[in-house]
Amino acid sequence: MTRHIPLQGVENFRDFGDYAAGAGRMKKGLLFRAAHQAAATDADLEAIAALGLVAIVDLRRAQERQREPSRRWKSFAAEVIDNDLGGEGDDPWQTFLRGWDHSEADLRGYMVESYRRKPFTPRHVDLFRRYFAVLAKARGPVLIHCAAGKDRTGLLAALTHHLAGVSRDDLVEDYLATNDPERYARIGEGIGRYLAGYTGSVPPEAAIRAALAVEAEYILASIEAIEAAHGSIDAYLETVLGVDARTREAIAAHILA
Template identity: 40%
Template sequence: MIRDPFLPTDGIHNFRDFGGWQIAGTGRVKSGLLWRSGQHVGASDADLQAIDALGIKTVIDLRGASERERNPCRRAPGWDGKVIAFEGETSSSPPHMDVAPDTTTAEFARQRMIGVYTRMPRNPAMTEMFSRYFVALADREGASLVHCFAGKDRTGVAAMLVLHVLGADRDQQMAEFLRTNDAPTLEVLASQSVPGIEERLGRKLDEEAIRALLEVQEDYLATFWRVVEEDHGSLDRYLEDALGVDEVLKDRLRARFVA
């Protein structure tokens, strides 16, 4: 990356540009067009002003209907872009908050997250939303923002898929995924998440368990790759067969987003 990808924010977690990655032999993913973040329910007025300056015309909201109802995102006054969202539920709850009574230690929390990434490639709602994201990237002008609740699991996979299509290698896909752990706003996500998790469990989480739920680990994304390859043979077959991202669409996206 050429510059710090994180946009300073007061009330949004993990807002960053996921462009800038080097594409072997062909150039670099353009910066300033591909943004990702957590939800904007706690966005400050200063956050909205900073976001408004980015020229974002399309927001892909990967949360389900009940998540959006509980946590309505703030937008800049007069913003005239388009929000693309699923009409039903994309998950039973935000993935990092989909906990069970045994989720009290880091290992239990990690196993819960492994379950999230095992289910995600087979989730019809997420399949539809990933597909709609690619169509929007190809068809709509201006910059885009993809987000979910935490901006790390559903959003992390969406960003990985885009980078794969644009030609970033697997090491760079993983590096972008893990960059979530460098976000300077973890306390924002913790304030939005931990009280609800602990209320659901009826007990306190230890610090390592909280980090296992609120951050990401290599084996989370590796699990997604493994399940995709078990079901489809390769990530490219998944993209084409499940998401409808064929070579024509890939060429359109590379022409637009690779410099």
Template identity: 45%
Template sequence: MAEGEQAMAWNRVLTYDAIVNFRDFGGYATGAGGRVVAGRLFRAAHQNLATDADLERMAALDLALVVDLRRPTERQNQPSRRPSNWGGSVIDNDLGDESETPHLAFLRKSDVTPASIEAYLQGYYSKALHEERHQDLFSRALRALPGLDGGVLVHCTAGKDRTGLLVALIHSILGVHRDDIIADYLLTNELTMTEARREQVQQNLSEALGRPVPEEAVQAFLGVAAHHLDIALTSVSDEYGSVEGYLRHLGFTDADRDAVIARYTA
């Protein structure tokens, strides 16, 4: 990532009282010589703990669409707070719900070693883009982008894995260089790997599982790694020939692509 892009990476971060990993994922240069517009494409973690001041900041973004990638149980346990009188739309679904999130189920039965955590994450990323619930959500979200009169917020629980995958697809459509796609994905590490957050997540996980959770497990689940995103994107290239082939599988047409590019680049 160029020096100018590095500076922009810090400017793109939006500071909230109780919503983490909130940022604008516009602003990147495109292969066509333009730039993704800023102020329309946002990503974040969940908004369950949002303060009233946070909601005022969200209202100022003029969001027309929220894409909530969480499972039904997650949405029920941590319902979103949204600005009063917000009139936008929400994309979510009820497919593939489980009594607890996959990472908690893994931790409950795992020996939680660095090797087992890495194997779990590699398995997750090799399958995530192929899951029916994700394909439904991603297809609907991507095809909604051209018609929005306002911004879009993509989020899951932590705003890193599921969110990172959809953002990577959007960046790919817009012609963002692979290095910048990875850099935007890795920015999560700067925003979530703080000591205070690690301690809080470690405490929450230990209480949920009824046993201590090692620090290395917390670090692995808080952050992201470039090779995991590579695994996901390679998996669809292997299955569908390319990321573009995967998008066509989702029902995302060349006309959709052209409309998204026209709407979100300049």
């Protein structure tokens, strides 16, 4: 089954529902994830509008939103969840790139460490809390996205899958669906030029592919950090993100068939 929704100017757009979840199944057409929509075409906007989104969670930093503002469709009325917390100073990713030696090992080391921090960053905690509060309202489809739709978005999708009762294997499988060979063919050259703006030269193809990819060890690093700090993902959801028993029940009623 293909989950990707092909669009011209929005990468990595896909449905992350329709997974077996305990004794039930996640609904299809309710939960979507993607990269930014700054380059969305008019046709893309029509396709996204047809989904009937009631909320969009933009996980990007303020500077990212300003640099690549989202395009919206006519009569746009969805709730937009974002924040400017921790917006001062350089983006950690850009800081890393300025010193990156183009080695895959250096990149993977940075990514693992960043994933260990993601669940506890105040900016993420605020956005994640508000996202789950929206799901508990049971009003309609929701889109979550960041810049590339793979890291911050991947973590929030994984937390949603865990809450729904999706197996760890399926959770990781959905996360790894970002590794689409056709995606590299479309944007690999442009990403190489983007990286060169920070590193001083275009990285080798293997390094560019690594920068575009996700690895199971990344999302597992977040999960392990959560479990080390709170004992379980469920405890983290409740004590950090405010997803108590009543909220879980409301979310389950909304996203499970």
